[in-house]
Amino acid sequence: MQYMKKYFTEGLIQFTILLSLIGVRVDVDSYLNGYFSPLIETDGGPSSAFVQTPFHRYRDTAAGHQVHPKCPELDYFTSRRLLNEVRALGSPARFPTRLSAWLLQLDGAEENNGSTDTDQLNQESLGNEADTGPEAASNRAQEEVVKDEDEEISLDSLNQLVRSSSLEQEGVFSSSALPPPLSELQPRWQDLLADFDDFNSLVPLHMSDLDVNLANPISYNASLQDAMVTSGVDYTSAPTRGRAQITPDHGASLFNLESTNFSHSDTPPAAAGLLASPLFYLPGNRSHNDTSHSRVGGYLDEAVFEQISLLGLEGLNMDSELLNRMEGGMHPPWLEDVDSDSGLSLESRSRSPASTFASSSDSFCEDEGGATGYSSEVESISNKGGGCASEFYHWSPVDFSENIWHDHTYSVQLPEDHTPYSWAPPLKGIKEEVMSEEESGPEELSRDERRLQALGFPFSAPQIVNMPVEDFLELLEGRGLSVSEIALLRDVRRRGKNKLAAQNCRKRKLDAILGLQGEVEGLLAQRDALLRERAQTSKALSSAADGLEALSRDVLSQLRDEYGRPLSPEQYIIHCGANGRVAVRPRTNTRTNTTEAKNAKRKKDKKH
DNA sequence: TTATTTTGTCATGGC
DNA sequence: GGGCCATGACAAAAT
Structure with a gap:
């Protein structure tokens, strides 16, 4: 029809x-x-x-x-x-x-x-x-592309960070058959940790950009206005028309x-x-x-x-x-x-x-x-x-x-x-x-x-x-x-004014409802975007943790204890202190199995 | 015919 | 105190 x-x-x-x-x-x-x-x-x-x-x-x-x-x-x-x-x-x-x-x-x-x-x-x-x-529409599309590129750049930076850390570790520890002394490893670890600091700094920056993008009410307002004028006739293209x-x-x-x-x-x-x-x-x-x-x-x-x-x-x-x-x-x-x-x-x-x-x-x-x-x-x-x-x-x-x-x-x-x-x-x-x-x-x-x-x-x-x-x-x-005539005129005036007031009131109410509807839609979209962002961040963080774990195992496998035996990753961990010093310490009982803890954390994230 | 929406009106309260 | 406006509530008309 x-x-x-x-x-x-x-x-x-x-x-x-x-x-x-x-x-x-x-x-x-x-x-x-x-x-x-x-x-x-x-x-x-x-x-x-x-x-x-x-x-x-x-x-x-x-x-x-x-x-x-x-x-x-x-x-x-x-x-x-x-x-x-x-x-x-x-x-x-x-x-x-x-x-x-x-x-x-x-x-x-x-x-x-x-x-x-x-x-x-x-x-x-x-x-x-x-x-x-169409020029304005094209500009808006370009802005959206730029925003998307920002997100891609942020994620790419994170992935490159993890990959570069891994490659760097391979380059460091595979270049020599003998295990390097801890004094030489320490600057490398500091670089790696500095990268992680950069990684941390990337996330909030990206999230702030996301907030700006999602908080921009223009798109919602525009759609709301379109919806308000849509009445039997397709006015959805009105803004560009x-x-x-x-x-x-x-x-x-x-x-x-x-x-x-x-x-x-x-x-x-x-x-x-x-x-x-x-x-x-x-x-x-x-x-x-x-x-x-x-x-x-x-x-x-x-x-x-x-x-x-x-x-x-x-x-x-x-x-x-x-x-x-x-x-x-x-x-x-x-x-x-x-x-x-x-x-x-x-x-x-x-x-x-x-x-x-x-x-x-x-x-x-x-x-x-x-x-x-x-x-x-x-x-x-x-x-x-x-x-x-x-x-x-x-x-x-x-x-x-x-x-x-x-x-x-x-x-x-x-x-x-x-x-x-x-x-x-x-x-x-x-x-x-x-x-x-x-x-x-x-x-x-x-x-x-x-x-x-x-x-x-x-x-x-x-x-x-x-x-x-x-x-x-x-x-x-x-x-x-007469009194009745005056009453009539007063009633006419009162009813007329109240009629207008009622119409204004209803219009305002409708506008308020539509505004709230648009606001709800905007918040839902922002929520979805934030959830996607969190998933991406979690994924990047997990990847970085995997890289760190591999690096730790690689380093420990090349280190020797006082008896000349290689250090077991299950028994030792590489610890970085607040002062930037890197040290190998025996694992404590509470942190014996990082893999299990990591898996539990992944399950927890999936539930969210 | 029925359900929903729209509109006019009244009452009330605030300015 | 009166006028005006906003708004909830109700009823009737319109859809």
Whole structure:
């Protein structure tokens, strides 16, 4: 099944290239990630990332520079975002200047946009290729070879040491038929012992190198990062692949190489070839402006005016102060503050309509099938034509169907695109929205959004959540809201913030688990390496001991006792004192049989 | 249909 | 004291 999928994917890519040749825009990346059909028009908006945290920025890539497929760095999405801003505020008629300017800028933006982003993207891609390409991999491989050579050198040195000692002994004692006097043997023994000192010094040096090598966390971190971004798509080659995503402007994400499983070896040329391919819309490429660009621009215009036409242009009785604040700049101060530590969606697709509303902290009921509880209260207030609720009730309710978020993917959003009023759904949400509109009608609203909508409150839940506390308190106090309304707003804010906090917490927990997993793997690898090192050292030491034993026997066989008889190795040993003097001493009872002791030691080592 | 995972929410504690 | 954040626990939705 995997092979079939692989072949199907490759075939799909080839088919996509053919479609691109004939001018059909295909979003392969989105298709391969299962967000929506590759041929469907991406109608939606920027990523759901309303606020961001560093880990969200780094979620999908080890280096943190990978462009997420949902990344709203496209003018098309920017335009949709502006549209959503207008819609979120109730009516475009409230901001005629801004809206007109925006609409007039569309054509200019079509011509001017995209090239810089794409240029930068390509440069980053090439830069990443240079940093993480096969050259870097080759360097890493060379480093590993050097490390291996170090180990081999250490072991070879040890073996040569033992062999040289033996050869030297043979040369010394075979050169003369008569046994040399002990005074002549002593320097030789000192040389041999000095060699053993060198041998001793070799082991800790080697072990320290081993520690350095094994303690190097880079490899573990890299694999961990790879594992973290591996989700259905093989990202294991990401570090060397670099960012080869081709992202033309206006949302026409033509190809995303990250969705294809290139191997380490063929990725750089493949990426370079694709970058240079006329199939991709590169900055300055004439075909870009002539084909996809204009076509997407046409889609944009159609979509924009279609959406505007759906908004309704009737006037709204907006609170003048709020209106002034919003008209003063489509980015109120509290909404500029959304670049916080979370890239999570505040809005979520509502749970089941039948989900129970069991919050004990507020007094609002589900407003389905006839508003009850708080909704009815709001309605009653508005019907009476008094109170703050009536003010908000005349607001054109925010079209929350366009603001349904269900981004559980911690998507990345570029800082320049985090316009707080843009509550367009992420791509996944787009898919759901498209499907829902075609099949089952508009998406259901979240519980809080339904309440806010029933209240006719001019702010969406994310706006309530992200506005500074000063503005929020001013909102609560300066509007003459009822206790239940204040409780609702407080609950909305509290739940929204806690939702983000929970998502951050879970992400941190996951990262911690993955980090610990990598650490455990690293420690296991280090343990294995140390065990291998110990075995090698023991083997070398045993060999050296054998050589020493042979040398001792050779020396003793050539020595004579006072009666002219050769010394028996079973009765005498050659002892080296601390001062370097070498002497022949009778064996003691505790050390009568070195062979047995040696064998016992070997058995003991084998057990380990 | 069931088991597992994901997500939202609440409660609690610390800052 | 209030707001915010982190986190465990629970329930419901999603897979």
